[in-house]
Amino acid sequence: MSHFFTSESVTEGHPDKLCDQVSDAILDDALRQDKRAHVACECLATTGLVVVAGEMRTAGYVDIAGIARETIRQIGYDDAAYGFDHRACAVMVSVGEQSTDIQMGVDEEKNAVHEQGAGDQGLMFGYACDETPELMPLPISLAHALTKKLADVRKKKGLPYLRPDGKSQVTIQYGDDGRPERIDCIVVSTQHADTVSHEQISRDMTEQVIHPVCEKFLDARTKIYVNPTGRFVIGGPPGDCGLTGRKIIVDTYGGYSRHGGGAFSGKDPSKVDRSAAYAARWIAKHVVKAGLARKCEVQVAYAIGIAAPVSVHVETFGTGKVSDRQLEKAIDGVFDLRPAAIIRDLDLLRPQYRQLATYGHMGREDLQVKWEETNRVDALLKAV
Numbered sequence: 001m002s003h004f005f006t007s008e009s010v011t012e013g014h015p016d017k018l019c020d021q022v023s024d025a026i027l028d029d030a031l032r033q034d035k036r037a038h039v040a041c042e043c044l045a046t047t048g049l050v051v052v053a054g055e056m057r058t059a060g061y062v063d064i065a066g067i068a069r070e071t072i073r074q075i076g077y078d079d080a081a082y083g084f085d086h087r088a089c090a091v092m093v094s095v096g097e098q099s100t101d102i103q104m105g106v107d108e109e110k111n112a113v114h115e116q117g118a119g120d121q122g123l124m125f126g127y128a129c130d131e132t133p134e135l136m137p138l139p140i141s142l143a144h145a146l147t148k149k150l151a152d153v154r155k156k157k158g159l160p161y162l163r164p165d166g167k168s169q170v171t172i173q174y175g176d177d178g179r180p181e182r183i184d185c186i187v188v189s190t191q192h193a194d195t196v197s198h199e200q201i202s203r204d205m206t207e208q209v210i211h212p213v214c215e216k217f218l219d220a221r222t223k224i225y226v227n228p229t230g231r232f233v234i235g236g237p238p239g240d241c242g243l244t245g246r247k248i249i250v251d252t253y254g255g256y257s258r259h260g261g262g263a264f265s266g267k268d269p270s271k272v273d274r275s276a277a278y279a280a281r282w283i284a285k286h287v288v289k290a291g292l293a294r295k296c297e298v299q300v301a302y303a304i305g306i307a308a309p310v311s312v313h314v315e316t317f318g319t320g321k322v323s324d325r326q327l328e329k330a331i332d333g334v335f336d337l338r339p340a341a342i343i344r345d346l347d348l349l350r351p352q353y354r355q356l357a358t359y360g361h362m363g364r365e366d367l368q369v370k371w372e373e374t375n376r377v378d379a380l381l382k383a384v
Contacts, residue, residue, distance in 0.1 A: 001176060002173060002174060002175055002176060002181070003173075003174050004171050004172065004173050004174070004184055005137075005139050005171070005172055005174065005255075005256065006139060006169060006170065006171040006172075006185075006255075007137065007139035007140040007143045007169070007170060007249075007253075007254025007255060007256065008143055008167060008168060008169040008170075008249075008250060008254065009140065009143035009144045009146065009147040009167070009168050009169075009250055009254075009359065009360070010147060010166065010167045010168075010247060010250055011147045011150055011151050011164065011165065011166035011167070011190075011358070012075050012076075012151060012164065012357075012358040013075055013076055013077070013151075013163065013164020013165040013166065013191065013235070013236055014165055014166065014167065014236075014242070014247075015045055015046075015165070015236055015237045015239070015240050015241065015242025015243075016242045016243055016244075016246040016247045017242075017247060017250075017357065017358055018043075018045055018071075018072065018075055018077075018236070018237065018242050019042075019043035019044065019045050019242040019243055019244040019246075019265075020043075020244055020245070020247065020251075020264075020265035020266075020357040020358070021071050021075065021265075021354055021357040021358065022043040022045075022050065022052065022067070022068045022071045022072070022244075023041045023042060023043045023052075023244045023265045023266030023357070024265045024266060024353035024354045024356065024357040025067050025068075025070075025071045025354040025357075026039065026041045026052070026062060026064055026067050026068075026266070027039045027041060027265075027266055027267070027268060027351075027353050027354075028351035028352070028353050028354050029060075029062050029063075029067055029351070030056065030058045030060060030062050030268075031268070031349055031350070031351045032060075032351045033058065033059070033060025033061070033062070034058045034059040034060045035349045036058075036059070037056070037057065037058035037059070037060065037268060038055075038056065038057040038058070038098050038268050038270060039054070039055075039056050039057075039058070039266065039267065039268045040054045040055045040056070040098070040266060040267055040268075040271070041053075041054040041056065041095070041244075041266035041267075042054045042243075042244045042245070042266055043068070043242075043243070043244045043266070044241065044242065044243055044244075045084075045089075045237040045241070045242040045243075046237050046238075046241040046242070047083075047084070047237060047238040048084075048088065048089050048090060048238075049089060049090050049091075049092070049237075050068050050072070050089055050090070050091045050092070050237075051091075051092045051093075051094070052064050052065075052068060052091065052092070052093050052094070052095065053093075053094040053095060054095050054096075054266065055095065055096055055097060055098045056095050056096075056097070056098065057097055057098040064091075064093045064095060065091040065093055068091050069086045069087070069089075069091060070086070071354070072084075072086035072089070073086040075164055076154070076155070076163075076164035077164055077236060081193075082163050082164070082191075082235075082236065083234060083235070083236060083237075083238040083239070084236045084237050084238055115307045115338070115340070116270070116307060116338070116339050116340040117304065117305035117306050117307050117339065118272045118276075118302035118303065118304055118305065118306060118307070118339055119270040119271040119272060119273075119304070119339070120262075120271060120272065120273065120302070120304050121301075121302055121303050121304045122260055122261075122262050122272060122273055122276075122301065122302060123260040123261075123299060123300070123301040123302075124260045124262065124272060124273065124276040124277040124280050124299070124300050124301075125252075125257055125258045125259055125260055125277070125280055125297060125298065125299050126257075126277060126278075126279070126280025126281035126282065126283060126284040126285075126297070126298045126300075126362075127252075127253050127256065127257030127280075127281065127284050127295075127296065127297045127298075127362075128281065128284040128285040128287065128288040128289075128295075128296050129256075129288060129294060129295040129296070130288055130294050130295075131179070131180055132363070134363040134365050134372070135285050135288050135289065135363070136253070136360075136362060136363035137253055137254060137256035137257075138172050138180045139170050139171070139172045139254050139256065140250075140253055140254025140255075140256065140360065140363075141363065142170045142172075142183070142213065142214060142217070143168045143169060143170045143254060144359045144360050144363075145213045145214075146168035146170070146186070146188060146209060146210065146213050146214070147166060147167070147168045147359060148359050149208075149209045149212060149213050150162075150166050150168070150188065150190055150205075150209050151164075151166070153208050153209060154190075158208070159204055159208070160193075161192050161193040161195065161196040161201075162190055162191070162192060163190070163191035163192055163193065163235055163236070164191065164235070164236060165190070165191035165232075165235030165236045165239065166188070166189060166190040166191060166235075167187075167188075167189045168186070168187065168188050168189075169185075169186070169187035169188075170183060170185075170186055170187075170214075171183065171184045171185040171186075172184065172217075180217070182217050182218075182219050182221075182222070183214055183217040183218055183219075183222050184221070184222065184223065185222065185223040185224075185225070186210055186214060186222065186223070186224050186225070187225045187226075187228065188205050188209060188210060188224075188225075188226050188227075189226070189227050189228070189232055190205065190226075190227065190232060191232050191233070191234075191235030191236065191239075192227075192232060192233060193233070194233045198227060198230050198231070201226060201227055202226040202227070205226045205227075206224060206226065210224060244263065244265050244266050245263025245264075245265060245266070246263075248261070248262075248263050248264070250360065251263075251264055251265075251360060251361050251362075252277070252360070252361065252362055253362065257297050258297065258299070260273075260277070260299075262274075262277070264277065264353075264356075264361055265353070265357050269339075269342070269343045269348035269349065270339060270343075272300075272302045272339060274348075275339060275342045275343060275346070275348055276300050276302065276309070276337065276339075276342065277361075278342070278346055278348070278361070278369075278371040279300065279335070279337055279342045279345075279346065279371065280298040280299070280300050281298075281362050281371050281372075282335075282346065282370075282371040282372075282373075283298045283331055283335055284296040284297060284298045285371075285372065285374055286334075286374050286376055286377055286380050287314075287316070287327060287331075287380070289374040289377055290374075290377045290380050290381050290384075291321065292316075292320060292321050292322060292327065292380070292381075292384065293316035293317075293319045293320040293321065293327075294316075294319035295316060295317045295319050296314065296315070296316050296319075296320075296327075297314070297315045297316075297317075298312070298313070298314055298331070299311070299312070299313040299314075299315075300312050300313075300337055302339075307338040307339060307340070308337070308338055309337050312328055312331065312332065312337065313328070314327045314328050314331065322384055326384065327384070329383075330380055330383035330384045331380070331383075333383045334376055334379045334380050334383050335376070345370070346369075346370040346371050347370045348370075352367070352369065355367055356369070
């Protein structure tokens, strides 16, 4: 029986995404100076104000306020007429040292078993499916492509009325066989100058953003909504207070897969919220790439201070060529899910996180991140 599924994405100027980028830019700078840095950095942004708070342990010096302002400038908030300006906003910083109790579990030399443990308890999910070349669900893939295209159009100055804040939403109709057939509905919302008409915005977004990205899946029945309220002048932090970690579904699979609840941005990879979620995606992608299933979801769970996961669970939704339990045993022999091994195998101490803070952390083959590689397919097939 056919069904519909919807996912959304947001541009880098969205207030929550602005905060994610500030947090990850600070993390990148800490790792650039000190590979052993531990960072848990949160950001809040509202009218005229950015607050950065959290914990940090590093041998380097991180200019937190300066990094926040430069990140905001690069996003595009460089004119007071937009309602938010990197030069005019206040930046408050309240960052303390990492808890010594957490250090006991994370640091190999301080851990009772002399092995790096998980930075916190928690559960993480990874997912892959064969709907797109990058093995991501089609709704979130298209939603990200729309917001990226919207940002590209703005930055090329072809439409000078565009402002940094924006969102997209894509509804896909799936056929009886569970495969995507068409786009049923598209929503694109973009912040704009108050001098442009709604009709022009709608025409430009349809011609320059929607059709170039979605042409293959559009038909006569597809519904297209551009700025549905008719006006989106007040945007960014003045329009809606932004917070780090509030777009976790946008960051992952658009709701198509389950989520453990932990955010990524501002956390160094000793935090399994981040590193284990990448590892779970890595494993799930291997399973689908190997042809062992059309869909694969991997859950891993940890206890703080303990290296080995307390559980690993695989679900292939009836599409597996072998049993899910057989896949779990094979995965255990091919992938080392202890935090230190994940960090090593996925090169997670490399400063790379600011660029991941927009348009999704998964499926990012364009950024050549290690968790999108599938170089252990042969080993997985052999283990199966």
